[in-house]
Amino acid sequence: MERGKLNFMLNEVKLFLNFNDRDLVRLKRIHPTIKPLIPQIVGFVIKRIGANPKLVSVIENYPIPVEAARTVFENWLDQIFTSKYDADFARRTYEIAVAHEKAGINPKYVTMAMGTFILAIDFIVSKMVGQKDTLYAFSLSIKKAMLLNLTLMTQSYEEIKRDRIIQSLEHV
Ligand code: HEM
DSSP: OOHHHHHHHHHHHHHHHTOOHHHHHHHHHHHHHHGGGHHHHHHHHHHHHHTOHHHHHHHHHSOOOHHHHHHHHHHHHHHHHHOOOSHHHHHHHHHHHHHHHHTTOOHHHHHHHHHHHHHHHHHHHHTSOSOHHHHHHHHHHHHHHHHHHHHHHHHHHHHHHHHHHHHHHTTO
16 A cells, blocks of 8 residues: 555544654653563463454464464564554554455454453553553553554555455456
8 A cells, every 4th residue: 555545544543543742752651661561461362362263263274373473462562662653653554454364364353352452451550550640641542552553454454455346346
């Protein structure tokens, strides 16, 4: 997909969610605290995926060692806190959607996995010791970042589907 369109998609979501520089600062500040907890958060999401028979069969048809899947998730979650949320980020998110679409993963599972990430992070932040307002602000920025990722990912799925239809029409 062209860079211009990806940028348009990204800016629209940022504007809608009011995802701004303050969110970027908060994500960077909470990163060192969250980092050691990332394996625990990912472990929780992988457990949910493993409990779904349909997803287990996808993984069986598309064998990825559990450790590799864990590392993919951990690296992805880490970049939630360090990303610049710029054009390169939008491109990377689009590529992740392409990989999922190729693997035949229905977008509803990505939505559910993202929801599970949000629930797990929310739980962890709720257990942190600190000023209530500050913790709320951190939690808000994390949720905005996750929703931004989810929206771009699902929209990328739509764009991939649309491009495929257009391509198939070229042969008519
Ligand atoms: C929050 C939701 C999810 C995130 C952030 C995520 C992240 C990623 C990333 C970063 C990649 C690597 C893409 C690349 O190589 O460019 C990937 C690939 C993949 N993911 Fe996900 N994923 C999510 C949900 C799921 C779910 C629910 C499944 C279901 C089993 C799944 C299965 C896969 C598979 C099969 C691949 C392809 C692996 C390969 O090409 O070797 N993902 N995912």
